[in-house]
Amino acid sequence: MNKIQKRPLSDLGYNFIETTLPKGKDEYYLRNEQWNRQDQYRNLFAYEVEALVRNDNSSDDWNKIFVSNEFNPQLVQHCHFFGMVRIGKLEPYYLEFHNLRLPVGLYNSTICACDFGDNVVVHNVNYLSHYILGNEVIVANVNEMATTDYAKFGNGILKEGEAEGGRIVMELCNENGGRSVMPFDGMLPGDAYLWTRYRDDQQLQQQFKAFTEKQFDKRRGYYGMVGDRSVIKNCKIIKDVTIGTDAYLKGANKLKNLTINSSSEAKSQIGEGCELVNGIIGYGCRVFYGVKAVRFVMASHSQLKYGARLINSYLGNNATISCCEVLNSLIFPAHEQHHNNSFLCAALIMGQSNMAAGATIGSNHNSRGADGEIIAGRGFWPGLCVSLKHNSRFACFTLISKGNYMSELHINIPFSLVLNDEHDNRLKIMPGYWFMHNMYAIARNSWKYVDRDKRTDKTQLIEYDYLAPDSVEEMFTALQIMETAVGKAWYAIEENRPKKELTEKDIRKKGKELLTEQPEAVAQLTILATGMENSSREVQLLKVHKAYPLFRELIVLYGIRNIMSAGKPSFLALQAAIKSAKRGEWHNVGGQLMKADTLTLLKNKIRKNKISGWPQLHDAYAEIGREYASDKLQHAVAAMLEIKDVPLKNFTTALLAQWLEDSIQTMEWITANIRRSREKDYQNPFRKMTYENDQEMNAVVGSLENNSFINETLNELGEYKNRVRQIINEWEL
Template structure:
């Protein structure tokens, strides 16, 4: 802890000679080793504590400036060691500023009254008129926000969580703001009631009011030109720049908001990206991306979303106000100029094309196309399972995790196939078969949840869902037995036994975290009834469930064995598992072949239009190959071929071990 002393007479005389003044020199305290040499044209007011100014700061471009104070008024401030503050037109008041900071040309830096610095600000997500407010705080995760926003049927839970967040806000309430170590703030307007973490860079921002910037050395935050933000929290690794306007928003870790994007009453969690467009009252789970002008995301819940240009939704029917909401489950895409009239609910990994005004609920049909044709909404179940884009997305999300902070707030499960999506496919198969029985197999079209399904789409949907279930179930069994020696049938059954009590029943997606519903229900009871429950306990719960995912997934798979294969785990023979592995291999190869064929479309003659603009057909083809390469050498195509080979080899290895077990059992 730094020890301070009062200025001596010689130091006061030196400071006065350097055009410095103080309301009361006895209220200016300095650290041991302090020198007044680099303090000029400075006014001190209230209690001021100064560190040592003995080193130079190197700025971009190689310019070096010595730490110190020049042309600044300080009121009730603490300044760390080797910090440079200069050219402040107004003043700096009620701030504790760390070491090695550089603050220049900032109009006003002020903490006024008591402030929680954005903590406990209520954000009206989904319903603009209120009812789903999420109070934000520094460590808000997508999972906790989901519970607060969506579990309004449990007012006791919401009240308890709200109280804990309010208590946290009170714990950080202060009359003095903080600026961490190594912070750079230059050419910025007013900063009022804002706490700023280590290594943050603020360059050219217009106004920051009532917020916290949780920057850290491992994941610095950048706030750029012309940014205006009020009532906000910005998490580590985020970038907010180029005219962004925020009001009552939480910005998660490694989010990028740039190029005139505007948002109010919205939550953005890890790795979201917003450019050019607008967001209003949205819950943007991890990897929600909107990058185009004229795109509006409003009153919706999204995650892993890719919004096309001109995507739009409506939450107002001009009756009782903007009260409607929509849910677009994880991994969905909206095409250019798509439109949704809320309320609506769209299934996971769906593609939305055209205008849809009939309030569809396709949540029971994941991986589908929702297409407008003749003013009707047509559903194509399972079509996205054979889309190259879907697989590319699943591969790129983990690679595009820009979080470098070792303390990650959001738990994110990237799995394309999981109990969450497979349970919906099983329900989808039942539903589609039920539609056939009810309306007749010769019907040309079927009605489902305000959409129309063509007969051909229905049959293909059943086939695609069946392939996906075979792939997932087989994957799970092979993974369970991978690298595991088994001497006899008892060893085999022992390895197949579930090891986690949780997993059976329905699974839910908590904005990126996939867990059994039962686990969440049990935790809710703990939150409500345990008086010593804390926000830290909730964080620990989500992390623990995230780490237990594969064990719980296997428990779920075991619970579905009887339905899918007609036998329980204990009844499976080596011959049964061989049959399952062969079904799995056929499903994997079939789906990969569909992906292969879908990728080939990108190399068709139509795709070559616009190449070789002034040449012959041969020159066009050569120009195309120079830019796009040949089909067989495309990285994704090579990946699909390699995937088929690797999965086949993995299945063959298990088949070989099972056959050895069968031979051994036969010999005995």
């Protein structure tokens, strides 16, 4: 039976706070803290009360209605007031937004204990309760807009008197809740990442919970707020929602327990048919056309649209999800997913990713419980109709070809194409695919995400370059894998079999020798790898003889490019900056790269309470970001010297001059390959057959000669050459 409570009408609009009030406080004390304009209001004059009554308004107590000196009672009609209501300036104007034109004032609405700024528009709100509206706010045609005394506005906290079972958590990365976090307003991707990892570190986990608890007031009685110039129209239910300035909400079905951040510089928008419950929406977000989201965080400038479902998930900055379903996932910045038949579940996706149609990422059909996980590095791209199962892990910039992958995968070679060859019953992996066959896409990927980074708050320094510490470290791993695999393939041939048992080191040495000195011989080998698929079938590496030298050349380019961008005035200054250069493990913490040592120090500071809250942790991110260029330079030089097999003490001006000159050839190859990989689309007869001629094709898709990205890379090549000459001359190399 529904529990319908019957109380005296005189109570409506009063006794908002149901728990015991602090001594000497009334039920409006937190409301007055939120709205510090109460001294600008006065009681109604007698003629104003008469005018209000004449206009078919009513109040349980006219002495509880307070107005500003510029109040015009003629602009309040057919309204019913309960409790204390404060009304700001009302002037004979109308407000217009997107062709919606409505007169200033309060009309045809039931209003309980609310505060209004100047020149608000409230039309046809069936029930408006315990809200504070800023200046020039428009609220029209809303069924219910109310705040409860225990409103948490999407934050994972408990108010006074609430039981632990009422806490809202997000079950990220894993369906069984073992990596749950408490959402909070201002949560950065790095926060979510750190909290979901290291679950065995109880002290660290307790600190994260304490950070969140102390960031928010547990007292009951906060009102919902709507910031200046926000527009809300044609919505059904808005409950326990606080809204920033300049937001636009239209046609939403249900918005409950939310913080909607918005500002004049980063306006947020929620559109028709959306149902959003228990979430945080960042600045500059767009949510429209039938979206369903429950227990979620949207970082700034992210988008949900066209019926997308986002449940128990964190969506990073500048990411877009359309149509499809995403569950229990932590997604770093710059993610794209646009297809209704895409499914993403229980995954950690580390940014710059793209989900194709029909991709099913995260299937539990191999498990007895919902406890599987998938971890994918930057640039993850599962192709059309790819099906992956838990548990799997992928290196940076992995492209997965269409297929049903029946076994768990561990692809630890970056920039690879993964193929499920059902004919040969083999898993095939092509290292360096992007560089050899689609340089245009990999280069444009880095460029476009920098261009599309609309964040107004860049506390975390997000890395978008495909040659960065995380991907380069994986390239070193890949070089070792290729050397070992080639050595084994060589010794597997009857005439090459050794007379004595060889160590792993011997095998690697032979593989390296073949790859560097006899690539033609390597091309004739069938090269197999191990540990990449949980099955008994073979895993074959393709075009290793091409990928191996390419990886080495790009690692050197990574070093040279970082030296050139460091802005050092001389070779001596460079030597001083790299005196402690070394390679080591790096981590992707919400899109921000940091050394393993740096991350360890950060966690220690959190454990010891030297970092005592989320704001302090965010300051630490910013400080790490300021050191990133220096850390990256040291890593890049160390990586380059290791490839060149030159100790740091033997790094001379002559060597640097030679490597700078050599890097021009690498940049020329990259620039040519960018054009060549795009040019194929203009030469392929199957691409051209839908057009009558080349002129029509150019009119539809744009000409190759006018491709702005290709032309920009040509300009950058010229600038690169000039910069190399400048460094050689200025440093007297």
